[in-house]
Amino acid sequence: MRLLHTSDWHLGRSFHGQDLLSAQRAYLEHLVDVVASRAVDVVLVAGDVYDRALPPVDAVAVADEGLHALAAAGARVVVTSGNHDSARRLGFGSRLVDLAGVHLRTTLDRVGEPVLLHDEHGPVAVHGLPYLDPDVARAAWGLGSRSHHAALAEAMVRVRADLAGRPGTRSVVLAHAFVSGGQPSDSERDIAVGGVSAVPLTLFDGIDYVALGHLHAAATLSPTVRYSGSPIAYSFSEAGHRKGSWLVELGPQGVVDAELVEAPQPRPLALLRGTLEQLLGDPQHAAHEQSWVQATLTDPVRPVQPMDRLRARFPHALALRFEPEGRDAAAEPAPPPSTRDPLDVCLDFVSHVRETPASADEVALLRRALECCPDDRDLALERALATAERGSP
Structure with missing residues (x-):
């Protein structure tokens, strides 16, 4: 199974006063080309589809066009909400659009409910975790502490409980978080709670592939855990970044190969x-x-x-x-x-x-x-x- 891992589109964002919407549209068209030319089975969008909770109407139109084109190109699409998104707005109609092969995972009540896919090697369970606000997660799940670690750890308990009932199923998790080992830039919004925002890599032990979002630099934290980074630079601190999406080959035993497919840039x-x-x-x-x-x-x-x-x-x-x-x-x-x-x-x-x-x-x-x-x-x-x-x- 071929996975295309992307995140942090931030549709509607500008760059020092420069409108980026045409460049963002070009990036989504590039994703559609990659899906078609590389026979991608599923596109993973790990949060921050939009740059703010109430996005401009033009940004919503670009998202609508892009998701429709990805589905029309033959890929299933799994999308989670990030800390910039409104979970309720992004997730509107999620159960209906599931039927079209675009799976929106934006609410805590669906954590632990996978998108089930199949290839010649058997089933793959894709668990999309939305951005987990520590205050919201603590109240909803009765957590003992207010932290990103506690919220994400509880989410992974629910993911593993689901996987325990699916022996032999390969696993993919999308998460929007600051995971230890990633490199922040100037353009991410601070998500620290009590001075602590990072969560340990060990939370994802045993998962076949983890598609991370939030940090804007593409990074490999382990052979199975990666940040795709933002597709376009949103601050000058990203001048040295390679921008793109991870094309991941998932074999019968897990990740076989991963390649960063570089994205078109409006300007260097x-x-x-x-x-x-x-x-x-x-x-x-x-x-x-x-x-x-x-x-x-x-x-x-x-x-x-x-x-x-x-x-x-x-x-x-x-x-x-x-x-x-x-x-x-x-x-x-x-x-x-x-x-x-x-x-x-x-x-x-x-x-x-x-x-x-x-x-x-x-x-x-x-x-x-x-x-x-x-x-x-x-x-x-x-x-x-x-x-x-x-x-x-």
Whole structure:
């Protein structure tokens, strides 16, 4: 039996203001092509179909189109809810769509109820575990403690109880969790409870294949336990990730082979560091001119209009950071007292950020900004500081 393991689609999510819905649609079309060309029997979607509990209507349409196309290509599809999904919304009509070969597992009451599949080697029980919120699981199952470990351990007790009544049946589990050994990135939502979010790998001992979701980096935690990661990068911390889906061959005794099938990407990511002049002039950066760029500028004095100048060479630059070389972070000045003259506060801000004083034209511009709202000190400061941040026209 061939399994295609994917997760963390996050349909509806953007990337630093860039709409990703067309790239997400292209990824689902890619999955359909893999199903057809590689004779995939079942697609496993381990949570976070959507990026938020109430997804945009366009994202729902993309999910509907994708799931329909996967089923039409001949694969059974098992989908679980993640911590970003609304279990109730994603699972609407689940018993009805079961009949179409798309199996939604989003509620605790169906934990331990497998999707039963068959191949020439016999039966396979696929147990889809939704994201298990510790508070919800504790109340529903009467658990003795409030933790991810307790919730997932109880779910696996129920899975093993079902498998005990099916001797000779191979087992597959989908889980949306932070399992020890996985590598987090900046784009996952924190699921820590009481400071602890990770659960041990040993919870899945004896399962033939475990398809994990939540962490966005593809990873092999053991020969039978893997994260597929997100199909698209959702933060610059994912710049080094290989994005794709695991194509898993399940033989009569368990996993025979696993291959990461790489997914199409809207653009490569590039993390560039140096002074603005270095980034604009260094020929070695030519390969990144069409990438999404995060630039970290090390100029000792903040350049004027750095993003505009950066985009002259890198039109898809999206993020800018400043880490001046030689500046002592511990020596940063304390916030100015509220009793100080607002113009002095603004001039200090300019000097602190750029390490050069404001010009005469800039002083005049800041004074005019403050004079626009003389009766509202806070609004005046807000406008003037915004003016200082932009610089002179």
